[in-house]
Amino acid sequence: MGEKKAMNRDIHEVVDELFRRRLQVPELNPDVPLVDYGLDSVRSIDLIVEMESEFDVHISDEQAAAMRTLRDVVDQVTASLTARVGQGGSDA
Amino acid sequence: MAVELGIPAGVAPETTLATCPVPWPHGPAQQFAAGRRAAASALAAAGSADRIVPRDPDGRPRFPRGFAGSISHTDHLAVAVVAAGAEAVGVDIETAAISPRTAAFVLRERERRTLLAPAGAYTPRELFAAKEAAFKALNGIGALGDFLFWRIELDQSDGALTASYRGEPVPVWVRSEADLSFAVAIRR
Numbered sequence: 511m512g513e514k515k516a517m518n519r520d521i522h523e524v525v526d527e528l529f530r531r532r533l534q535v536p537e538l539n540p541d542v543p544l545v546d547y548g549l550d551s552v553r554s555i556d557l558i559v560e561m562e563s564e565f566d567v568h569i570s571d572e573q574a575a576a577m578r579t580l581r582d583v584v585d586q587v588t589a590s591l592t593a594r595v596g597q598g599g600s601d602a
Numbered sequence: 603m604a605v606e607l608g609i610p611a612g613v614a615p616e617t618t619l620a621t622c623p624v625p626w627p628h629g630p631a632q633q634f635a636a637g638r639r640a641a642a643s644a645l646a647a648a649g650s651a652d653r654i655v656p657r658d659p660d661g662r663p664r665f666p667r668g669f670a671g672s673i674s675h676t677d678h679l680a681v682a683v684v685a686a687g688a689e690a691v692g693v694d695i696e697t698a699a700i701s702p703r704t705a706a707f708v709l710r711e712r713e714r715r716t717l718l719a720p721a722g723a724y725t726p727r728e729l730f731a732a733k734e735a736a737f738k739a740l741n742g743i744g745a746l747g748d749f750l751f752w753r754i755e756l757d758q759s760d761g762a763l764t765a766s767y768r769g770e771p772v773p774v775w776v777r778s779e780a781d782l783s784f785a786v787a788i789r790r
Contacts, residue, residue, distance in 0.1 A: 545661075548630050548677075551734055551751065552698040559703045571750050 521591070522584045524564060529580060532557055540581040561587060567594055607681060607695075610775035612762070613786055617685045618647035628677040636680035637663075637673040644684040645669055662742070672738050676782070685788050692738025692772070692787040700726040708733060708752040717758060724763075728776040731785035732756060736765030739772045739787035 522540075530538055533547045544554075554577075558569050561583075567590035577583045609619050620643030622636040641663065642653040652666040655673070665671035671684040672693040683693040705714065705726040717724050724732075737751035754767045756774075763774045765787060776785040 546630055548633075550698075552696065552700065552704065552730065555704050555707055555752070556701065559701075559707055571753065575748065575750055 518584065518588055521565070521587050522580075525561070525583050525587060526580060528557060528560060528564070529583070538580050540584070541579050543578050544580065544583075545578075565591060567591055607679075607779060607782070607784060608777075609683075610777040610784065610786060613775050613788065614685065616648075616687075617683060617786070617788065618644045619681065619683050620644040620647065621682075622680045624675060624678050624680055633675045633677070633680060637675050637682065640680045640682035641665070641671060641673050641684075644671060644682040648684040648686050650684070650686075670788075672735070674734075679782070681784070683786055685790075688788050688790050690739045690742050690772075690789045692735040692740070692785075694731040694734035694738070694785050696727050696731045696734070696783045697781055698727070700730050702726075705730075710755065713756050717756060717763075722758070724776065725778065725783065727783040728778060728785065729756060731783045732763060732765060732774045732776050732787070735785035735787040736767075736772050736774050739789045740765070740767050740770055743770060 526538060532553055533549060535547050538547065558574055562569055565587055567587065569586065569590060573586040577586055607621050609617055620640045622640040624632050624636040638655055641655040645653045648669055650666050650669045655663045655665055658664050663673050669684050669686050670688040670691045671682060672691045673680065673682045674694045676695055676697045679695065681693060681695050683691055685691045708730055713729065716722055717729055718726060733751050733754045736754050749767060754765050757764050763776065764771050765774050772787045772789045774785055774787045776783065
């Protein structure tokens with residue numbers, strides 16, 4: 511459980527930095543819709559591609575559609591990472 | 603930003619378009635207000651007495667009955683298009699550069715091969731705008747359910763661009779002015 515919390519915190523820090531830089535805002539409330547900070551379709555896809563590269567995960571369309579707030583993004587990236595780790599474990 | 607935005611060639615002449623600059627500090631609130639002002643102007647030009655465009659709970663603008671319309675904006679410019687009597691309208695303006703990675707994400711291999719230069723006549727930004735505009739025109743069709751705009755497919759026939767999702771087509775027109783690409787989709 512402690513490891514999962516640490517992973518969530520690390521993901522949050524990376525995602526928060528990515529989104530603040532791209533949206534050019536000093537701070538992001540994790541529960542406010544990202545569109546309220548000016549997130550548009552071009553930037554949202556740039557960020558999905560960047561997160562896939564940064565975390566080495568695949569983000570599905572369903573996950574992308576569920577990313578409305580920063581908290582949603584962290585949840586979905588965490589789910590992708592957890593799934594990837596699980597797949598890696600079963601392969602070993 | 604001085605941009606003379608006009609209805610793309612081929613769009614029905616009764617379609618009306620209006621633009622409104624987004625004032626400083628160019629944030630979401632200013633973009634929203636500029637979009638509503640553009641919508642009011644486009645509705646007035648189309649002959650609508652009702653020029654108020656409230657926001658539905660899902661965030662979509664609700665145009666007066668009989669005057670299908672759509673709004674799009676960048677940080678500096680808002681545009682609205684109204685097509686009286688149409689079932690649905692979608693409009694999109696884009697100024698952002700579309701990276702090759704983003705183009706690869708949004709455009710299928712067939713679309714990149716046949717529609718982008720050198721085989722095709724479009725830029726990645728124009729096709730991105732075309733999918734966004736088509737999404738707005740198709741998204742209101744209940745039978746299609748929720749979907750993401752990059753799932754829309756683009757095809758060209760006789761020089762005309764058609765977008766479709768699950769067999770539901772909508773024609774799309776695109777044009778570019780200076781550093782801006784503009785797309786309109788109208789479903790009748």
